[in-house]
Amino acid sequence: MILVTGAGGNVGGQVLAQLARRGTAVRAMTRSPLTVKLPEGAEAMRGDLADPASLEACVDGVEAVFLMWPFHNAGPMAGILEVIKRHACRRVVLLSSGAVQDGPAPERNTSPVGRSHAEVERLLAESGLPWTVLRPSTFAANALWWAGQIRAGDTVAGPYGAVAMAMLHEADIAAVAVHALTEDGHERACYRLTGPQVLTQAGQVHIIGQALGRPLRWQESSREEARQRLLADDSFPDSFVDVLLDGYAAMLNAPAPTLTSTVETVTGTPARTFHQWVLDHAEAFTPR
Numbered sequence: 001m002i003l004v005t006g007a008g009g010n011v012g013g014q015v016l017a018q019l020a021r022r023g024t025a026v027r028a029m030t031r032s033p034l035t036v037k038l039p040e041g042a043e044a045m046r047g048d049l050a051d052p053a054s055l056e057a058c059v060d061g062v063e064a065v066f067l068m069w070p071f072h073n074a075g076p077m078a079g080i081l082e083v084i085k086r087h088a089c090r091r092v093v094l095l096s097s098g099a100v101q102d103g104p105a106p107e108r109n110t111s112p113v114g115r116s117h118a119e120v121e122r123l124l125a126e127s128g129l130p131w132t133v134l135r136p137s138t139f140a141a142n143a144l145w146w147a148g149q150i151r152a153g154d155t156v157a158g159p160y161g162a163v164a165m166a167m168l169h170e171a172d173i174a175a176v177a178v179h180a181l182t183e184d185g186h187e188r189a190c191y192r193l194t195g196p197q198v199l200t201q202a203g204q205v206h207i208i209g210q211a212l213g214r215p216l217r218w219q220e221s222s223r224e225e226a227r228q229r230l231l232a233d234d235s236f237p238d239s240f241v242d243v244l245l246d247g248y249a250a251m252l253n254a255p256a257p258t259l260t261s262t263v264e265t266v267t268g269t270p271a272r273t274f275h276q277w278v279l280d281h282a283e284a285f286t287p288r
């Protein structure tokens with residue numbers, strides 16, 4: 001049995017689906033077991049990463065855990081790891097972030113996202129549990145933040161259109177996770193995962209247009225306009241708005257991301273393109 005946290009999310013949902021397709025017994029941890037959508041054969045169990053005691057039943061009888069971390073600090077991580085350790089799990093695969101820098105101590109990471117994920121990684125490494133860490137680059141799924149604008153018209157307004165990112169399909173992160181959860185040979189590995197191309201935000205909008213057969217264009221807007229739009233968006237956490245915009249501002253002046261071939265090395269299949277990701281999610285951009 002493998003426990004998948006964040007099972008209703010971008011990556012956890014794919015991990016769950018890919019494990020279920022292989023016939024692996026899977027348990028989905030969620031705060032909403034009655035409403036979460038699960039693949040056939042998966043069982044849902046209530047658990048909250050903010051409350052370590054709630055994980056006791058979820059981890060019972062589980063041999064591996066896919067662990068995502070939804071908070072902006074390490075918070076209850078130590079308590080969560082204690083619960084997992086008591087149940088003698090053989091593998092923990094952590095969804096971390098490509099923002100974590102190699103070398104510096106967690107608190108010396110330059111970005112807030114890198115700092116909090118680095119601290120979570122440190123706790124896992126010190127827990128004595130067998131671990132694998134995934135450090136993915138920017139999720140292609142972030143383009144869903146533009147879905148409302150694209151359903152409504154042909155313009156995507158946003159700041160920092162020249163920021164370059166190595167957009168990564170959640171199915172590729174999940175495919176690497178599935179190998180690490182089910183095979184030997186990944187213990188203590190820290191995998192930097194990227195998509196196959198570096199694309200600016202304006203370039204991403206162009207590719208979305210190509211894939212959908214629509215004349216989409218990027219329209220540069222001010223940071224403040226974007227800030228107000230995100231704050232008004234109920235589906236976007238207010239606490240992440242400035243973190244995101246500060247991150248983009250820093251990326252604008254940083255070297256472009258370095259691509260890795262780790263997805264292919266681990267899974268045997270090259271990372272999917274952003275164009276493919278759009279085709280896989282075309283429905284989200286289509287007017288309803």
Ligand SMILES: NC(=O)c1ccc[n+]([C@@H]2O[C@H](COP(=O)([O-])OP(=O)(O)OC[C@H]3O[C@@H](n4cnc5c(N)ncnc54)[C@H](OP(=O)(O)O)[C@@H]3O)[C@@H](O)[C@H]2O)c1
Pocket residue numbers: 005006007008009010011012029030031032036047048049050068069070071095096097098099113136137138139142
């Ligand atoms: N977006 C990026 O570009 C990027 C890049 C690198 C790394 N990351 C990292 O990837 C992670 C996000 O992954 P994702 O996009 O797959 O997630 P997501 O789609 O945002 O899904 C969030 C999931 O977190 C679960 N969740 C939220 N609070 C929870 C809690 N208190 N206890 C248990 N579960 C909780 C929710 O489950 P329920 O509501 O069902 O309980 C939901 O399924 C973050 O750690 C982020 O830093 C993101």
